[in-house]
Amino acid sequence: MNKNVENDNKNKNQETNIITIEILPPDDDQDSFEFNDNLLDDIINFSDKNNK
Numbered sequence: 346m347n348k349n350v351e352n353d354n355k356n357k358n359q360e361t362n363i364i365t366i367e368i369l370p371p372d373d374d375q376d377s378f379e380f381n382d383n384l385l386d387d388i389i390n391f392s393d394k395n396n397k
Contacts (some may be wrong), residue, residue: 364392 366385 362387 366388
């Protein structure tokens with residue numbers, strides 16, 4: 346029964362860990378950055394580690 350409680354808590358925690366990434370178009374001043382493809386992978390890996 347304790348195992349079920351742990352699984353329920355884990356599922357609840359996973360539901361609340363939502364990451365939103367908004368990529369905007371470059372502005373007129375060319376004051377923008379290139380989105381690093383590895384950054385998204387790092388964020389996903391970080392999130393996965395926290396959900397284990």
